[in-house]
Amino acid sequence: MKALESIRIGDLELKNRYVMVAMGPDIGDFGQRAIDYYVRRAKGGASMIMVNVMATKEIDGPTPSALLNEESYDGFKELVDRCHKYDCKVCIQIMPGVGLQTKAPDREKPSSASATPIYPGSDMTFHELTKEEIKFIQGEVSKTLKLAKKAGVDAVEIHAYGGYLTDKFMTERWNIRTDEYGGSFENRMRFLNEIIDNTKEDLGEDFPLIVKFTPNHYLPAEDGYRDIEEGLKIAKMLEEKGVHALHIDVGCHDNWYMAMPPIYQQDMVLQMEASRQVKKVTSLPIISNGRLGDIGKAEKALENGWIDIVGVGRGFLTDPDFPNKVMENRTDEIRYCIYCNEGCINSVSEGRHIDCAVNPETGYEGVKTLKKTDDPKKILVIGAGPGGCHAAIAAAEAGHDVEIWEREERLGGNFYNACLPPFKRDGIKVLHYYRTMLDRLNIRIKYCKEATPEEVLRYNPDKVINATGGTPIRPRSIKGIDKDNVTTATDVLQNKSILGDNIVIVGAGLVGCETGIVLANKGKKITIIEMMDSILPEPVFIQNLMMLTQLLDHPNIETKTSTKLMEIRDDSIIVSKDGVEEQLYCDNVVLAMGFAPNNGLYEELKDKIDIVNIGDSVQARRVLNTVKEAHDAILAI
Ligand SMILES: Cc1cc2nc3c(=O)[nH]c(=O)nc-3n(C[C@H](O)[C@H](O)[C@H](O)COP(=O)(O)O)c2cc1C
Ligand code: SF4
Structure with missing residues (x-):
């Protein structure tokens, strides 16, 4: 597979083409939890991990991104050293500023390139950064990157995409300045170009340097958004500036689903089209992302020459081991992302730390990691939806004896139905993972088996996981509810x-x-x-x-x-x-x-046997809740 071939970014050699792209995880400034989170992905076979940091929080205030400074240096260095042990390179992604709604507590307003509306239609405008503030930010970028180099990072990526601060400077829509940072193309690029110049001066001309930018916002150019024509001009400019690779994204916060495609995005993402076009005008390696954890799509993009390096974000959250699984011909064991955005970006946006709907260990490495038991138990799981499957797999991996009873003729519960719309069909891939793992772990599964209290008691398990899901609500109070139509x-x-x-x-x-x-x-x-x-x-x-x-x-x-x-x-x-x-x-x-919980069996058994009720049979909710409860139930055994 092309993804397994090595590749160079300047003088830096990557062992394969699966790179974990930056995801500000909101788990602090390189404490143990953050270190374990990143190292877990290095262990899983990533050739490089991009670690997002903010240059300063003095302007934008608290954000999910970490700070690299004297206090956090030791933790960051440990992260770099431990990733290197797995031959995984570390790239620091530096974010000069946010340029969205956040602000430091002592500041009156959020800051940006210009005093444009904070979001489309808002009456509130940004504070336009002064030249002194620009120099301050650029100085903090320099300080951070020098520390990163001292800690041994292998590359730098400048965050200049998606309508965040640097892209705000670069884009006509958000940059209406009249000084040397606004107006002409050259002036709008100045903020970024000065950072590139400083970085080269601070770290050396040959230090691998990547820029993540948005060649096309895919919104009307007449409204000031960037079209591909200007995007290609930027690509050529960056090559001339001596950047070593380009990281292509599309969209911005005004059409955010493009930058972080949800499950409804079944076609190849627009990042591939933008990359294809950029590729024609530069000889630099192209990284891109956007559901490329779907390894078949990633391979196609590599084969077609649209990209050279596969950037994967959420796929590394659902399955940190996926590169190793590809390498070991175990692709059927990959736990695919369901692109729900519930645990990852949603958690981070709401100020909780990173999480994942189908992988409850994400963000909890070392905290929720399953350990092998020396006291195996007989576990009965009732219901084979995502919660039941996860519980069964986790229990078997921990060394317990596991059997599943499922009343339907298939896996998946109501999640299976949720994946039936053609515009959501990729969700079903996680069920393929469950099926493979149930098989590999020799978990007995009995289909078309409706559990009764008597049978459960006769089976005499040490623990029952009740994951019986929910039933569509049909309110009896509505006249005609039982009609044929x-x-x-x-x-x-x-x-x-x-x-x-x-x-x-x-x-x-x-x-x-x-x-x-x-x-x-x-x-x-x-x-x-x-x-x-x-x-x-x-x-x-x-x-x-x-x-x-x-x-x-x-x-x-x-x-x-x-x-x-x-x-x-x-x-x-x-x-x-x-x-x-x-x-x-x-x-x-x-x-x-909606769905009413199927909790009858649980209610009948709860005083007679060790049973725990999880997921929709407690109350209809998201996969995130169900799988988390399943995992916690197994950890508690
Ligand atoms: C929780 C989360 C945090 C993110 N934070 C960053 C970030 O700090 N910097 C960045 O460039 N992109 C960030 N992204 C975007 C990803 O790098 C990537 O572009 C996007 O998730 C699409 O790739 P994927 O489909 O493989 O997830 C974040 C994405 C997620 C899910
Ligand atoms: S929370 Fe959902 S979208 Fe995010 S990584 Fe996990 S499965 Fe994917």
Whole structure:
């Protein structure tokens, strides 16, 4: 495989092409936890790890990124030394500033290149950085990078992408300065170019230097965003400046789903198109990222010559060992990302430290790491959704004897249904991982087996993990709920319903909206009603929300909020909005009103046997919660 071939960035040789791209993890300034988090990825076979640091927090205040200074130096050095033991190079990614909403407590406003609105449509404008502040930031960049070199880093990456501070300086939309840092192309590039010049002076002309930038924001150039023409000009400029590799990204915070593609992004990401174009105008190695933890896509991008180095972010969170697994022909054991963004970027954005929906050890290396038991137990797992599968695999890896009972004929529980929409199909890959590992670990799995309390007691396990999931809610109080024309979103997604052309979906949560899109794409006319005053009333993380909202903008879909289902008739439903009743004609009613926990078995057994209830059988929630509870239950044995 091309990804396993070595490659050079200037004088630096990487043993393979899988590089972990920077992810500010919000786990402090190189304490033990942060060190363990990075070293775990080095051990897993990454050829280089990019470690994000801020130059200073005096302007932007607290951010998820670390600071490298005299206090954190020893921890950082330990990180570098320990990564090197695995022949994994370390690249420090320096972030000169944020340029978004954050600000240091003693500052009146967030700062940026110019006094433009803080976000599109905002009345509040940024504080325009003064020249003294610019010099201060650049000085802090220099100080940090000198320390990094002293600690033994192998490369530097300058963070200049995605509408953050450096990109703000570089982009007409956000840079309306009239001094030498604004206006012409040369002036807008000055902030970055001065940092490049300083870095070369401080670290040496040949010290491997990478710039992560955005050649195309994929937003209208007439609104001041960058188009590819200027992007290519920047690429050529950087090559002339003596940069050793280019790291290509696309989008910005105004279309953030492009920079951090969610599950709905099934096609090759636009980063590949931008890289392909940049490749034509430079001879520098190109790194790019964007769901390239899907190793088949990464290999294609390498083979096609769009990129030279595979940047992987979230894929390293779900499976730190994936490069080694590729090397050892164990690709079927890769635990793929489900691109939910719930544990990683969502946690970090909300001020919690990094986390992962399918890998509960991420961010908790050394804290939640499973250890081999010297007292093996007999474990029965009931339910083979992500929680049940994770519990079974974790228990078997810890050395316990494990059996799973699953009432369906397959793995996955309700998560399987969630992956059925064609625009989410990649999610199913994590189920392939579960299937492989259940097999490799000789976990017995009995399908089509509905657990009864008597049978569980007869089986006599030492511990039961109850992961029985949830059942779609069908409120008995609604007149007509049992009519033939009523079905559930779950049955629709599984193609178990016969539907006419006009469909009403009841409930505009994730399941209702996604089911609506599936049916609209089949040519059905869809009305989604929601009793709350907005669609998607539950929190959906911003990148996923942005892209889902685009998909919902479909000519066949109409949404009605603050609208309550009152009655179902043979040819219509009665709804109430603001106390006024209305009749909506339709062929079918699809219920997407949430899931009720299947907790009956747990309730019957909880006083008779050692049993723990996890996931949706406690309360319908996300994969993140379910898998975390599964892991904790096994750690507690
Ligand atoms: C939790 C998290 C933090 C991130 N922080 C940074 C960062 O500090 N610097 C950066 O350049 N990109 C950052 N990114 C973006 C990633 O480097 C990468 O561009 C993006 O996740 C797409 O790659 P992927 O699909 O392989 O995850 C972050 C991404 C995540 C998920
Ligand atoms: S939280 Fe979700 S998107 Fe983030 S790394 Fe884990 S599986 Fe992937």
